[in-house]
Amino acid sequence: MRFCGLKFKTISFVAFLILSENLMSQTFNIGRTLLSMIDSERGNRKVQVEVYYPAGTSGENVPVCSAGSMKFPVLCFAHGYLMPWDSYTYIRDALVQQGFIIAFPKTEGDLFPSHADLAGDIIFTLRKISEYGGDNRSIFFKSIQQKNCVMGHSMGGGSAVLAAESDSSIDALAVLAPADTRPSAIKAAASVRIPALIISGGNDCITPPEKHQIPIFNALQSFSKLLITIKGGSHCQMADKSFPCNLAEFTCGPDPSISSEEQQRVVIRYLVSWLNYSLKGDSSSIKQLGSMIGSDTGVIVEKGKSFIF
Numbered sequence: 001m002r003f004c005g006l007k008f009k010t011i012s013f014v015a016f017l018i019l020s021e022n023l024m025s026q027t028f029n030i031g032r033t034l035l036s037m038i039d040s041e042r043g044n045r046k047v048q049v050e051v052y053y054p055a056g057t058s059g060e061n062v063p064v065c066s067a068g069s070m071k072f073p074v075l076c077f078a079h080g081y082l083m084p085w086d087s088y089t090y091i092r093d094a095l096v097q098q099g100f101i102i103a104f105p106k107t108e109g110d111l112f113p114s115h116a117d118l119a120g121d122i123i124f125t126l127r128k129i130s131e132y133g134g135d136n137r138s139i140f141f142k143s144i145q146q147k148n149c150v151m152g153h154s155m156g157g158g159s160a161v162l163a164a165e166s167d168s169s170i171d172a173l174a175v176l177a178p179a180d181t182r183p184s185a186i187k188a189a190a191s192v193r194i195p196a197l198i199i200s201g202g203n204d205c206i207t208p209p210e211k212h213q214i215p216i217f218n219a220l221q222s223f224s225k226l227l228i229t230i231k232g233g234s235h236c237q238m239a240d241k242s243f244p245c246n247l248a249e250f251t252c253g254p255d256p257s258i259s260s261e262e263q264q265r266v267v268i269r270y271l272v273s274w275l276n277y278s279l280k281g282d283s284s285s286i287k288q289l290g291s292m293i294g295s296d297t298g299v300i301v302e303k304g305k306s307f308i309f
Contacts, residue, residue, distance in 0.1 A: 004028055004056050004065035027097045031055030031062045033139060035103075039124045047121050050085060051129070052092050053101040053140070064101075064143040071145035073279040074129050075102040076122045078156030081113065081179075082244040088153065089240055094268045100275065101144070102151075103129060108159075115155060115181035119162035122150050126170070147171050147279045152178065153238050154207060154245075157198075158185035161216060165191045172278045173197070174271060176238040178216055179207040189219035195278045196225040199267055201233030202300070205252035206245075217302065225304035226274065226289075230266050232257030232298075238267065258298075266298065 031053045039045040054065040054072055064072075075095065079085045085104040086092075095102050103125050108118040126148050133144025149172040152160040157178025164173045165188035173196040180186050200213040207213070209229060217227040234256035236245040241260075256263070269292065277285035293301050 004054065028054035028065055028099060029056065029058040030093065030096045031057075031059060031064065031139075033061050035125075035128070037124070037128055039120070042117075042120060042124075045117075045120075045124075047124055048106040049125050050104045050106060051101065052096045052104075053143075054096055054099055061139060064139055066143070069142070070099075071133075071143055072099055072101045073145045073147040073149065073275070074126060075100050075149045075151055075174075075275075076125045076160075077102055077104050078118055078122055078150075078152035078159050079104070079109070080152075080154030080156055080239065080242075080245065082109070082111070083153070083239060083242045084109070087239040087242050087245075090264050090268065091271070094272065095275070098272055098276070100279075101129070101140075113155065115159050115162060116183060118156065118159040119166060122152075122160060122163040123167045123170075126150070126167075145279075149174055149275065149279060151175060154179045154235065155181065158212075158216075161185040161192065162188050164194060164196075165189070170194060172275075173222075174274065174278075175199070176267065177201060177204055177207050177235050178213060180212050180215070186215045186219050189216045190221065193221045193223070196220050196222045197270070197274045197278075198225075198227045199238070199270060200227065200229045201235055201238065201256070201263070202229050202231045203233060203254045203256050204235040205254065206235040206248055220304075223304055224278075226270075227302040228266075228270050229300040230258070230263055230298065231300065233263045233266070237263040266296075 033051050035049045037047045055062045085106045105121040107121045132138035132140040150160040150163045151174045153176040157175030158181035164170050176199050198213050200209045236249045237260040273285045273288045276282040
């Protein structure tokens with residue numbers, strides 16, 4: 001028998017039940033599709049979105065993994081200023097392999113982006129993918145778990161906060177070095193009550209934590225919130241290499257004191273555990289978070305009232 005590209009010999013019914021309980025811990029193949037959509041409620045705005053998802057075999061427009069009638073939470077990730085949408089392959093690969101669908105809007109990549117429009121694109125993307133889950137013509141038919149999270153880096157992180165303020169159907173917020181935006185993400189955060197994770201870099205000279213991430217975190221009304229500051233981490237190392245970001249970082253300081261690979265390992269470690277807990281209800285993940293926070297000397301942690309480790 002075959003589960004999402006992994007082959008197994010015929011097994012007993014008891015073994016099948018054990019296997020079914022552990023399917024979510026398997027590593028999935030990665031499928032990809034491009035959605036070209038029109039938002040009729042915003043002047044027929046064109047929104048292109050790259051979507052990556054757990055698949056039976058890797059490739060473009062291949063079927064979503066359907067082992068055990070599995071459904072997957074949806075994440076929407078918005079890029080940073082002048083950064084390509086595909087600057088986050090390490091996040092994409094790690095999260096899809098762990099059983100998440102992740103969508104990347106390709107909009108607002110020009111010199112004068114609209115943060116409000118990017119927030120609207122995030123909301124529109126999540127709404128449409130949710131609808132595709134009930135559309136038998138879509139590859140996502142019966143594959144969408146009705147739990148979602150808005151995500152982003154820098155400008156995209158701030159725009160994700162704006163989206164979370166504007167749409168009550170959003171379940172969670174997870175952002176990397178979010179920047180205050182126009183309109184203000186700090187002001188918007190004061191109306192956000194969903195579970196939230198912010199990851200910042202201690203040596204971020206583009207969006208210094210004391211001016212961006214810490215005010216956003218403090219303003220959040222979320223009972224369940226975490227701020228993880230990576231000691232020595234930088235703004236641009238939250239992403240793959242990007243010339244515009246690296247050029248901007250070259251003009252300020254301090255430089256990062258840890259490697260890009262080390263910083264990204266920390267990002268993934270906390271993101272995966274937090275998303276598994278917040279969107280999948282995995283009780284073991286909250287214990288894992290507590291264990292990491294208690295032993296990780298490379299981060300500084302602030303938390304909301306619901307996190308008691």
